[in-house]
Amino acid sequence: MALLTKAPRGTADVLPDESYKLRYLEQRLMNSARLFGFREIRTPVFEHTELFLRGVGETTDVVQKEMYTFEDNGKRSVTLRPEGTAGCVRAFLEHGLYNEALPQKYCYLTSCYRYEKPQAGRLREFHQFGVEALGSDAPAEDAEIIALAHHIFDLFGLDNIRLEINSIGCPACRKNFQAALRSYFESHLGDLCETCRDRLARNPMRILDCKSPVCSAIAKDAPKVLDYLCEECQTHFGEVQKYLKAMHIPFTVNPTIVRGLDYYTKTVFEFVSDAIGAQGTVCGGGRYDGLVEELGGQPLPACGFGMGIERLRLLLGAGGIEFPPDDRPALYIAPASREFSFEAMRLTDRLRGEGFEVLTDVSGRSVKAQMKFADKKRAQFTTVLGDAEVASHTAKFKNMDNGEVTELDLDRLNEEFSGLWSNAVFGGFPDKPNLTLLNGGK
RNA sequence: GUGGGUAUGGCGCAGUUGGUUAGCGCGUCAGGUUGUGGCCCUGAAGGCCGUCGGUUCGAAUCCGACUAUCCACCCCA
Numbered sequence: 001m002a003l004l005t006k007a008p009r010g011t012a013d014v015l016p017d018e019s020y021k022l023r024y025l026e027q028r029l030m031n032s033a034r035l036f037g038f039r040e041i042r043t044p045v046f047e048h049t050e051l052f053l054r055g056v057g058e059t060t061d062v063v064q065k066e067m068y069t070f071e072d073n074g075k076r077s078v079t080l081r082p083e084g085t086a087g088c089v090r091a092f093l094e095h096g097l098y099n100e101a102l103p104q105k106y107c108y109l110t111s112c113y114r115y116e117k118p119q120a121g122r123l124r125e126f127h128q129f130g131v132e133a134l135g136s137d138a139p140a141e142d143a144e145i146i147a148l149a150h151h152i153f154d155l156f157g158l159d160n161i162r163l164e165i166n167s168i169g170c171p172a173c174r175k176n177f178q179a180a181l182r183s184y185f186e187s188h189l190g191d192l193c194e195t196c197r198d199r200l201a202r203n204p205m206r207i208l209d210c211k212s213p214v215c216s217a218i219a220k221d222a223p224k225v226l227d228y229l230c231e232e233c234q235t236h237f238g239e240v241q242k243y244l245k246a247m248h249i250p251f252t253v254n255p256t257i258v259r260g261l262d263y264y265t266k267t268v269f270e271f272v273s274d275a276i277g278a279q280g281t282v283c284g285g286g287r288y289d290g291l292v293e294e295l296g297g298q299p300l301p302a303c304g305f306g307m308g309i310e311r312l313r314l315l316l317g318a319g320g321i322e323f324p325p326d327d328r329p330a331l332y333i334a335p336a337s338r339e340f341s342f343e344a345m346r347l348t349d350r351l352r353g354e355g356f357e358v359l360t361d362v363s364g365r366s367v368k369a370q371m372k373f374a375d376k377k378r379a380q381f382t383t384v385l386g387d388a389e390v391a392s393h394t395a396k397f398k399n400m401d402n403g404e405v406t407e408l409d410l411d412r413l414n415e416e417f418s419g420l421w422s423n424a425v426f427g428g429f430p431d432k433p434n435l436t437l438l439n440g441g442k
Numbered sequence: 443g444u445g446g447g448u449a450u451g452g453c454g455c456a457g458u459u460g461g462u463u464a465g466c467g468c469g470u471c472a473g474g475u476u477g478u479g480g481c482c483c484u485g486a487a488g489g490c491c492g493u494c495g496g497u498u499c500g501a502a503u504c505c506g507a508c509u510a511u512c513c514a515c516c517c518c519a
Contacts, residue, residue: 006510009510009511060517061516061517061518062517062518065443065517066517066518082518083518083519084519112519114517114518114519116516116517116518117443117444117515117516118511118512119512119513119514119515120512120513120514121518121519122517122518122519126519127519128519129519130519195515195516198516206517211515259518260517260518261518270519277513277514278513278514278515279517279518279519281518281519282519283519284518284519285519305519306518306519307519308518308519309519310519311519312519332479334477334478336477336478337477366472366473366477366478367477367478368473368477368478368479369471369472369478370478370479371478371479371480372478372479372480373479374478374479375479375480376479376480379479382478382479384477384478385477386477387477388477398478398479400479400480403479
């Protein structure tokens, strides 16, 4: 236990027994995004700090106290990305992608970094699946990205999750609303809890969401955002709901939903679960019509969402969702003794060239020990190589599931083993071994 | 940043009101005759009981600090 050091606080190692599940999960996510017309974009882990100052908002908690910011050796201030949207929009502008057919739709799977105190569903290095649709102001676009998130939860068979939507209006109507809100809460200043008094200056809409009984009682009679929406925002929000209903996506309007990032406008939404602890928001997003211009481009409407991979994983665990088993080695070749190790390695190498996962002994262990090892590794077949096999150019291949033994010609091993294997795995339907990797059904 | 819980071999746990070689299950490794898995049996390796300091004749067991971790607040994915 006298380790030199451990993984930094708030980071997590993903070991093989877990990583194959994540790989499966991530592939399902990217495939789903593809169905909705999103294509993958990859942007750097770190960006110039000003991108996030402007993009995320200087007054937000994320920027004020959670960013991993440092100066590089060239005296530039850089920051590990705390979220995915800003970098994506930056790349969109930098490469003139607004000249392509709009809307442009991107998806990504990235690590994000936020210096916070870790707890259930919250890490300092975490992973987000996100999508961004740039160049459409249509309510249908809002609905489409919500539909994608819904599609994903549906795909995994998750029902312990609910969709809540809201509209926080455009800058014009939000200004009126915030003024009304502020004056309302100021008249109750003495009764508010300490954090809410603090919130009043920074982000009065947060008070609506306060868990303190006193504050929430006061919040009950506070002005409602939806009453302050301008006509355009109102229609927009109404249309979004119509599209959701058309797609039979259940939702509730929750007027207390506020996003913590400055760039949101109009539609905001969250997919929330009670099954994974206090950090129940698995997916959050909305429209951000001002961001492109904020980052130096021509005004361009956009919307998107971020989904927490770790939270999604927790949710799948809580829902008892089964993952398909990991791929197993096709064959273990056991040399009867050290002198057959070379022939074993030669055959192993040939079969690997054919696309099979094949294991063999490298440490000169007894055949019995090797068999135990092959069993632990869940090898589909095993074979032993010794005098008799080398002399006769044939060997017995044992199916570890049922003990059946088949004799194969070692000179034609690639073809004969392919047949044996696909018969065992596909019940006679030949298939390329590699196609099973990562496909996991459906 | 604030609050609470927990810290014993790789993992999961015991360790009785402080007492002398710290146990158990799983796992790992090697055997149970000669070239074969999953059950069973035997044996072995592996822990300065989170760190530092204190109380005591004596502490994994009591006290303090620190660190880590978990949970919650804040905030967010």
